[in-house]
Amino acid sequence: MENTRTEISTLGEFGLIDHLTKNFEIQNASTIVGIGDDAAVIDHYGKQTVITTDMLVEGIHFDLMYTPLKHLGYKSIIVNLSDIYAMNATPTQVTLSIAFSNRFSVEAMDEFYEGVYAACEKYGVDLIGGDTSASQKGFIISVTAIGEVTPDQFVKRNTAQPGDLICVTGYVGGAFLGLTLLEREKKIFLENPQIQPDLEGEDYIVGRILKPEARRDIIQFFEQNNIMPTAMMDVSDGISSEALHLCTQSNTGCKLYEEKLPIHELARAAAYKFGLDPTVCALNGGEDYELIFTLKQSDYDKITLNEEISVIGYMTPPEEGKKIITKGGNTFDITAQGWNAFKG
Amino acid sequence: MENTRTEISTLGEFGLIDHLTKNFEIQNASTIVGIGDDAAVIDHYGKQTVITTDMLVEGIHFDLMYTPLKHLGYKSIIVNLSDIYAMNATPTQVTLSIAFSNRFSVEAMDEFYEGVYAACEKYGVDLIGGDTSASQKGFIISVTAIGEVTPDQFVKRNTAQPGDLICVTGYVGGAFLGLTLLEREKKIFLENPQIQPDLEGEDYIVGRILKPEARRDIIQFFEQNNIMPTAMMDVSDGISSEALHLCTQSNTGCKLYEEKLPIHELARAAAYKFGLDPTVCALNGGEDYELIFTLKQSDYDKITLNEEISVIGYMTPPEEGKKIITKGGNTFDITAQGWNAFKG
Incomplete structure (x- = not known):
């Protein structure tokens, strides 16, 4: 650890991401769009896959006092699908990792997953994997969504023109x-x-x-x-x-x-x-x-x-x-x- | 919430995943392998993509008292690449989401990312996206790795035969x-x-x-x-x-x-x-x-x-x-x- 201590708040979320990722060079020709947009785009032999990921943390992004677990499960999926649509792509699969303390019961997890499944069903995406783990405190949700886009039909953030x-x-x-x-x-x-x-x-x-x-x-x-x-x-x-x-x-x-x-x-x-x-x-x-x-x-x-x-x-x-x-x-x-x- | 309360410990990690995912039906023809293996396999017009995700939680999976942040960053990537190799596939991209409390400084995050980048460089994978967020307590890391496999050359867990x-x-x-x-x-x-x-x-x-x-x-x-x-x-x-x-x-x-x-x-x-x-x-x-x-x-x-x-x-x-x-x-x-x- 260095002797200098810079508080994260001096950079903010976007500043921190910029700071951490600015020197990273792409190694794979298949990586078409990397960090900095709603989602990344990967080329698969001429076809394109879109990937995005979001983390939701109890007490930061949601409050279980007024958030029913079923709604939380639903929303966890939706916020990621939204990023895929924002690339002009169609979501097809999601992975879901959760960590939670032992104050949650199996019934509570069932409720959460009911919402996850409802969103998956409504939007036609498959839950294809994930991870469950214990946490010391609170409920943490990490979702990655994968989508398809017609080659070169994805829409980025940096391509607007004056007059648009x-x-x-x-x-x-x-x-x-x-x-x-x-x-x-x-x-x-x-x-x-x-x-x-x-x-x-x-x-x-x-x-x-x-x-x-x-x-x-x-x-x-x-x-x-x-x-x-x-x-x-x-x-x-x-x-x-x-x-x-x-x-x-x-x-x-x-x-x-x-x-x-x-x-x-x-x-x-x-x-x-x-x-x-x-x-x-x-x-x-x-x-x-x-x-x-x-x-x-x-x-x-x-x-x-x-x-x-x-x-x-x-x-x-x-x-x-x-x-x-x-x-x-x-x-x-x-x-x-x-x-x-x-x-x- | 139901009146019944079943402790998660009665199911265990694998039991819980089984329980939560058993009724979920695949909707997309492109989903070749879903939950239950090291990674999922997606078909993209005949070519195949492998996806896996893992969450690491402070106090559960690692102890910062004796885990240097650089090593932690390195390991967070490695454990996911390992799942891709376990499908007989080659990792190409990763996404990384982290949540951490304000006890971490920018310098601490730099150290963590140094390890992330070292692993990415060594294994030839690109960091293509992620999310950073605050947490109420502790450091939480969620990585998703994406890989490629020659069509139908992926290796699952359920295909061993007696005599092998x-x-x-x-x-x-x-x-x-x-x-x-x-x-x-x-x-x-x-x-x-x-x-x-x-x-x-x-x-x-x-x-x-x-x-x-x-x-x-x-x-x-x-x-x-x-x-x-x-x-x-x-x-x-x-x-x-x-x-x-x-x-x-x-x-x-x-x-x-x-x-x-x-x-x-x-x-x-x-x-x-x-x-x-x-x-x-x-x-x-x-x-x-x-x-x-x-x-x-x-x-x-x-x-x-x-x-x-x-x-x-x-x-x-x-x-x-x-x-x-x-x-x-x-x-x-x-x-x-x-x-x-x-x-x-």
Whole structure:
């Protein structure tokens, strides 16, 4: 061990990954896309395989106080499938490793796996392997998903061009509001266990955080309509963070419009109820697992009929910066408020 | 949650996996081998990909008190490559997810990754993705390895036949003795921090536990000499446990010979020094990451020149049971003393 000690928080999650992987050179000709995208791409004699992996840690990524194990199993798979779709690929297999302490029973694991299987069945993927092990504390889940993509049809993050439209699927911000509600009810419950959680009428936002879906429909829509996004990633850390990623990796700027952000009316109502700005929730809240992608302007006609796709802005030359235009007409710099679990 | 509570320990690790996965049906034609072997096999338009995953948890699989982070990084990769070789395949890529608490510094992570990269470089594999995250406690590592195999040349565990020779590579039992030594020195140190660890002359066994290698050479030897094992797996839980796996999955019995077990002279000396039976260490000690495989008797001539391969017995019809013949000529049933981290 060196004498110097640099705290991880000085680098942040993405900085740490950059730091750790910057000197690593690819050795296999079959490695087409390595670290730095939603998933990696491997060439198999001209055919291509997409691989991604995600780890979920109790107390960091989920709280078992309000997360049913079945939902957790479901979501563990979904977040990985979302990364495969974000490459314009189709998931086919997953592996699942879990570590858990002896406070979990076989019945608890059955529930967790019920959710895993439900997701696998719904999305047509096979669970092909894994590992179970003990942990000293907490429940840790690691999933790797494998998918297929037609050769060279995968879509990376670094290939957007100035002028491209920026699109997002479904609605954003809802998952963050669901999490806010669950955290609030947990706090109330811990202070006064007699008070039952009040989730009345909040099914939408609670569903967004506890049982997200992956956008298979969008990838199928692209294929059926011969649409090829110029860049794409999934929305796990909020629109701000993802837009900045696309810009940085593609060396572009961007202009987003607040009024175009797709925020569900139930999410908007919940935000007002909690005294939050719905736009901030959409920009900085994570875990929506929607897709954000860029598209040549000439392809605009191809997406207008799909109500699940909103155009929220466009890419600009890098020197124009990364901006958002508010409803009032003001322009602000977009700042990353993305997740940094090492801080604080 | 059900009212019944069944402790995980009543099933054990393998029982739990069986229990959780028994009703799962394969949906993709591309899934050739699913759960239950060292690795899964996926067909990609006639070409085949092999996938495996392993999780290492601090306090369960490793103790940072005596495990340098660089060695830990190296070993995390090796244990997964070993599973790929155990399918008669060649590893090409790995993904790595880690979760760790804020007691780790950037410098500590650098050390860990140094080991990861050293293993990747030595074995010619690319690190293609991963995830880093915080943990509430401890260090958790999840690696997925991907490999290639010539179509239908993969070797499973369930295809051995009565009469087949049982072979093992290298030496077994050394890693367990290394672990025993390190645990002993740790205990002494905790009781009296003035006493420095005494690892004098024990490089061999300490190296076996801290810096194992995977048997790429054996897979290359098979290819060069046109050898196709009838069944194979890697030795992570001791010869007893692995022999029982091969027998159970292939529906055979077996006869092993104590005198044929390859035990390194330095491991044997260490065993005597610790008052342990070297045979018990070889049978029940884990983490050697050698290969155990079965071979048609007619292929015997092909392996005799390889000093890294020992024939330790042969497969029998299932009704003859799973037996070991001691040096004294006595016959005993082989019992699984394999790893069960959920017990005790």
